[in-house]
Amino acid sequence: MDMLPQRYSPREIEAEIFKFWEEKRIYEKLKKREGKKFYFLDGPPYTTGRIHLGTAWNKIIKDTILRYLRMRGFNPIDTPGWDMHGLPIEVKVEQELGFRTKRDIENFGVDKFVQKCMEYALRNKDAMTEQFKALAVWMDWENPYMTVKAEYMNSAWFTIKKAYEKGLLSKEMMVVNWCPRCETALADAEVEYAEREDPSIYVKFRIKDGRFILIWTTTPWTIPANMAIAVNPNLEYALVRSYRNGFAEEVIIAKDLVQTLAKGYEKWEIIDVFQGKDLEGLEYEHPLAEEIPAQRNFRHRIILADFVSAENTGCVHIAPAHGLEDFEIGRKYQLEVFNPVDEKGYFNELAGKYAGMSIREANEAIVEDLHKKDLLLAEEKIFHRYGHCWRCKTPIIFRATEQWFIKISKLKEKMLEEIEKVRWIPEWAGSARFRDWIMNAKDWCISRQRYWGIPLPIWICECGKIKVVGSIEEVPWQSDLDLHRPKIDEITFRCECGKEMRRVKDVFDVWFDSGVASWGSIGYPLREEKFHLWPADFITEGHDQTRGWFYSQLGASMICFERAPYKTVLMHGFTLDEQGRKMSKSLGNVVEPEEVIEQIGVDCFRLYVLSSAAWEDLKFSWDEARNVLRNMNIFWNSVRFAYTYMAIDNFKAGSRITTLEDRWVLSRLESFNKEAIEAMEKYNLHRVVKAFFDFIIEDFSRWYIPLIRHRVWEEAESEQKLSAYETMLRVIDKSIRIIAPFAPLIAEWLYQNFVKRFREGLESIFMESYPVPEESWIDKNLEEKMRIVREIVEACNSARNRAGIKLRWPLKELVVEGVELEEMSNILARMCNVKSVKFGTVKKELIMKPDYRKVGPLLKEKAKAFAEFLSTLKELPAELEFEGVKIPRDWIIVEERLPDKIVSEEFSLGRVYLNIEIDDSLMKEAFAREFVRRIQFMRKELDLRVEEFIETFIEAEPKLVEGWIDYIKNETRSIKLSFSKAEGFVREWEIEDLKVRIGIRKWSSGSG
């Protein structure tokens, strides 16, 4: 006889199924099937080489949806994507090669460097592919889309050409975040903030009339680029006569901030107050004009800006080359963008005395010079949050450079309209979060001064003519690397003017790469055959993609097609630790997907991450994760129970359903199916997992199985037994098909090893269609009745508990008050372990006492007699008179007392009463059950199979279990039962106060 393994061993089962899928080529067979079209678009993970918990969760969500779609008759596009360009990979390769600057790359050879980046990205892609496969993620791993491929890069070129044609591409001088180590512009999203220490200095600028104006800065190195000082037109400023070492100076500062002067003066007095706007146009001397001759060519003056607030000194030093606000106000006042800092963060020859110094070195030199010139009022240190390069962690600087921009400002209105047409899950992901982001979006700087990226397809002539190339077919190329730098830089075009047009050296912001994914991944415009599927039906990514991929895709799509590139977006959360903190190496709280799989298996990992609402952050809890495994073990045991008896009886599907509890669990099964489908339509994956466990653990394993346990021992042809088998088969069969997209390995295993044992099946569970509910089985009325029954049983158990009577001990009677459920009597009797169940009430004794506080003053000494009178009454009459006095009802306290041997407990609709009197016959039955339980325990210890027979010895009087001997033999599969000296495998037990030795011995035809 065969049995399922004792315990659920996920790792073994999973290995077996992975092998089965591969050998039978199940995925490939499914891929070949005809099916309805569905355009799923994979948000391409960056090829870092390792997946983390969040990436694993992301792909598990996707795989679950894809598997569901396939079972619903779709043949979805399931192309995985890889985001493979960009600074992170360049920095890694630089580290491998021990490089520190761009110069090292140039010396090494850009072609070799780019080749290394390609190899690195491909290697990582392969490693990550294996990690995703290990999560049972079925995607078209053989044919992914990759941003480094010519066909894909073509889609980016196509897009930029469209932008150019529509006037959405422009080259502009702009202040950008700049990493002086990587020597490139960075997007806002590429800047990481961290605490650091900087100088904090107060500097006096000398106005031409001899007065001073006081500014504050944490970046002394920006003073060489100073062009103006901004004050708020509506703020009050004070002219303050300030004294130090016997000298007096007149200083301008915001009136509310004069206390700041204490940093450098002994005393001061306000001699005048005026509005900021009165200061406009005052000219001052650049404080470093002697050190920086180039500065002597400019006129420096006080200007007005609303962004100036009453902080520090209320006067802001403006360097248009080194700050975005500075740049913008500078544009308004037509200030020169004087930029003496090069791309490495060093001062160039424009900086005069400071030329050749790094900005850090210059910081010190400048402070020193200001000090010598007595222009430094105070020097302090400050700890503040400052931006760093996301990759190399170098502090960024702001630097004015010429960059290429997409004019998002011209697209914004239309983008806002388009997001309305997209289905967002949850709804606020679009209507609030994404909307806000787009409202505040700035023009998109798409150029980077690096090597490993899609080259900008822009060629320029000295004469100013521009050629934007919209297709890679316009340039000669053989391999993907030909389209990368430096090969592409060698391509030139002849300008109308006769000169050569050369490519601008920049590459795309890597976010632009993935922005074109919805047409790039299907090869458009080089290939057209799949484009009719566009836009994507569904995408899902984490909430950081609001400013990332959701946005870059929408922007790029507006350029080309003027509509959103996706129809439905499911936004998921982040993975955090149990306390809700980000996982990081420094906190030591990182949980790797492999660790989790090692402990609980792939399916439980998947069920765990899918069990919380996708849009909420997932706070990883080992307890909760392990609890999934515990639940799956419970499910396993139920399946094992079913299998054991169904296999003994060689059951085949097709029996009639005869019994109430069978109809009930089948009703619950269909309700679960219905809920699963409704939840999937809304992409509420967590609701399916919850419904699965509610049904399979609470309803099926913990309630239904105990209800029918006795039926599996009935004779071979028992209709009731077959009905139970049929029911268990349907429940397990359908449940695993419903949950298969979520827990594919265990579902496939049970399909192959359980379902197909009892009914015909297909080659794989994934060739089955997703179950549809058979509504005719749903009986909400019955479900509600069973719900009440379970409440009653619970109430009964707690009443027993209080009385100290074990559930194994049969009791005489249960009375249920408050509901009438005659048809459920059998179930109640069995689950409450009582001989009879009645609906009604038990007669209670009423005890009446006077309320002395009220009766006392009136009846005085007669109160006691009145109390005695009350105690003789059986019930309270409508009107009560005592010795001529009318007694109001509320003068009497009425208490109910239950009869002896009755315990009671409430449930939501009423009350249960349990008779706990145990007479002689109940006692015999109780002992019989106690013996059975112990013999079964000993059978387990001997590792006997369920159908094996034994011989049993009990050292006790047979009278103790008179009338129950056949029952004991039956339940324990004892061929012989003797009340004599224990033999064989012997144990001593204590049952209540009785010490008893029991022996059992495996029966073989030769023995006895």
Ligand SMILES: [Zn+2]
């Ligand atoms: Zn950097």
Ligand SMILES: [Zn+2]
């Ligand atoms: Zn030209």
